[in-house]
Amino acid sequence: MNSAMRGVARQGRFDGKVAMVTGAGSGMGAAVARQLVGEGARAVVLADVNAEGVKGVAEELAVGHAVVLDVSEADAVDSAVAEVVRQFGRLDIVVHAAGVDDPEAKQLIADALVEGRQPEVTDRLGNESWRRIMRINLDGTFHVLRAAVRAMRPVGAGAIVVVGSSSVFDTPVGYPHYAASKAGVHAMSQAVAKEVIASGIRVNVVAPGPTETGMAARTPAALRSGFADPRVRPYATPEEIADIALFLSSEAAANLVGAVLLANGGRFTG
Template identity: 80%
Template sequence: MIGDAQAGRFEGKVALVTGAGSGMGAAAARQLAAEGARVVVLADLNGAAVAAVAGELPAGRAVPLDVADADAVDGAVADVLREYGRLDVLVHAAGVDDPQAKQLIADALVEGRPPEVTDRLSDAAWRRVMRVNLDGAFHVLRAAVRAMRPAGAGAIVVIGSSSAFDTPVGYPHYAASKAGVHALSQAVAKEVVASGIRVNVVAPGPTETGMAARTPEALRSGFADPRVRPYATPEEIADIALFLASDAAANLVGAVLLANGGRFTA
């Protein structure tokens, strides 16, 4: 189900959404199409999944893409410019978690002991999270700025994480990657606003995505706090992302909007 679509808000726009094969990326792509985008290019590492979502949209076009591959990102954005002449909106939702670290944290919760993750964290696990989450964000931001700066306009929204603020115990690499994404986005935002480009960040809390579905039950139940809202839906986060991409957010530059249902404030 599409979130609160506002007809015509993105009328005629050319949009690119990464991580669009599922979750928040798919929700953002559907909503952009519903709100009048001329074309929505959906990019995701899972080619079959992104093709399925794109097939739902009259203005959808699927592109298999690994955001950790700088050349592939540059090529995908160059293709958008070649085919459609411009890039108006980018929503960067691609990212990964670490199921093995989550399982170690969950096991410790069940056994009533502190998690022991950092000393067991491999270089490969660290690099995988950094390569996709932080390096990938850099590749996508750089390519988008290269595309938008000559036009003197554009809106970029990056999906970060509330983990950058509350730094969950046993999840140092993920928290560090998302904190880096926030700082990267804010630094770029201050630079490119002079070129008419706005960059902002949404920092979701627990959200019902594929990552959440793979989270061990012991961890999921730990987020079940009756004093705050339950897991967000992907559409709720997409609503915030598209507000930031819209003209209504013209005065927001380098903002990090914490969207965690009231679990904590920053």
């Protein structure tokens, strides 16, 4: 089913809903925001640290509202979510797609591939590289989960979808900090899911493999070629991952709680 047909088939799935999407200035987050609007959402708040990017995407959308937000800043996340509730009266859906990778570590891995040797990364990782990944990927996810639960628990309903990573399962050589951050994201999301389902809130995770995003575009060519495998699907599109996130956000996924949906095109199974 092409995107036009899919939009017709699912039109109105999110009628009247108020949603917030982090990392919405590009890639998967932007694709999620566009699809939410296309499927009837009353308001979609797009949050991203990239002011120009998120404002540009929001301007495309009739009911899009841009917020410049660094998810690693707890008070800023709390304020942004509280403002959504104040302005629109509710918060039904949160899709947390904000996250970062480590271009320097990727380059070290790629150099090793080109030179035919094993990557040597761990002993070269600085404290700030470790903290940056953890601060944004792991701490940021906690900040968003906590703020979303605070908004949703009083009304006894809501759906939260977190973008994790298939790297949790294959733990790429030379990428320990990224794999660890996303493993923490998965575990935390599942723990929160088991707690808050009693309050009518569903939390689930989509764990993409290689996906054509801005992050992927910055991946060195040697590393990208390492993901090429004729036996499996190529890089996913942001829209394909967004489809999964929206399914998890919808009533069709009412029986999914704490699920981690591995979306890596068949490269391996979890």
